[in-house]
Amino acid sequence: MKKLFLIGLMLISYAAFSQTEGYKIGDVVKDFSLKNINNKNLSLADFKDAKGFIIVFTCNTCPVAKAYQERVAELNVDYASKGYPVIAINPNDAEAVPDESFEKMQALAKEKNFLFPYLLDPDHIVTKQFGASRTPHVFVLNKTDKGNIVEYIGAIDNDPEVENAGRTNYVKNAISDLSAGKKPVIASTKAIGCGIKWKKG
Template sequence: MKKTLKAFFALFTIVALSSFTYFGGGHGYHVGDIATDFELENIDGKTVSLSNFKSAKGFIVVFTCNTCPYSVAYEDRIEALNKKYAEKGYPVVAIMPNNTEVKPGDSMEAMQARAKAKGFTFPYLMDKGQEVYPQYGATKTPHVYILQKTEKGNIVKYIGAIDDNYQDANAVNKKYAEDAVDALLSGKEIEEKQTRAIGCSIKV
């Protein structure tokens, strides 16, 4: 009997931990939470916060970096999201969350060079003290949080992946981020509010 109970609790623990890992852990924001604003340094040396975007209806916050192959695979798609939705009120705000001592390729100088080479049109901020990504609960690069600006604050409306195929943009079947923003713009309910973020673990 004791062995059976031990086996049951062991299996329960594995399932519970797997569920937490699948959706980015039990910490950080959940859909429906109000996201706290932040002040982070942009690649142009200026400090950026969400409150700077006076006319925004919301934000596509993407935790990403230079060194993760998943993030690199999504760079053009992140840029496309900004070009498509910034003028509609949902700009991309990218945040680099890694410890640069562990990943020197994610230094501010490297971020500046990458943004220039790729022609990024969105803010590319450094979470220098690694204080913002734990608030959000981000675990991967890339990891997307779509926020809707309201009188109560910036409400988290979607968490997860950009789409369902990091390897090939032309083979994507589900554009999760686009579908979420389109729903918000049209006043409809988001069908998939949370998906699994696929990418590299954030380096601490």
């Protein structure tokens, strides 16, 4: 019995681990083609002039993701023109959570006037490649001759409730380091977020 339990525990921890595997700092990102809210597919290669990307796994329903919506929009306003556009990807399964449907994504983008793409990842393929585990979960990429390299993984800042006077803006700092030709001083951070709602079965 005890042995069975241990095997069970190992299986559980393996399952948890397999979900958090994914790109590490320095890895080259494989390009993808996902449907945007305008019904057209989008790839990283479509951004010919980009110097890099701010990939944000986010969604319609998570309170933490919602708290960061405006800050994600600001990142796009501040950095798209500097060559680092925001690409938002919804990793959640709409069958698991109906409010995560493509139509609800379109409605949210319209309501909040998203000026950045908001892509659907229906089979979690890209989500798993990145190893995104929660929303919001950010990956900052830097475009090089070798491809798009992951340079930062983690939170947008350390202040979800906008209450911390000593806020550290991790994504902004990472991009300013990259723009100066340096590696981000802080390349990975942790944050509380909503677990991804995986497809059942």
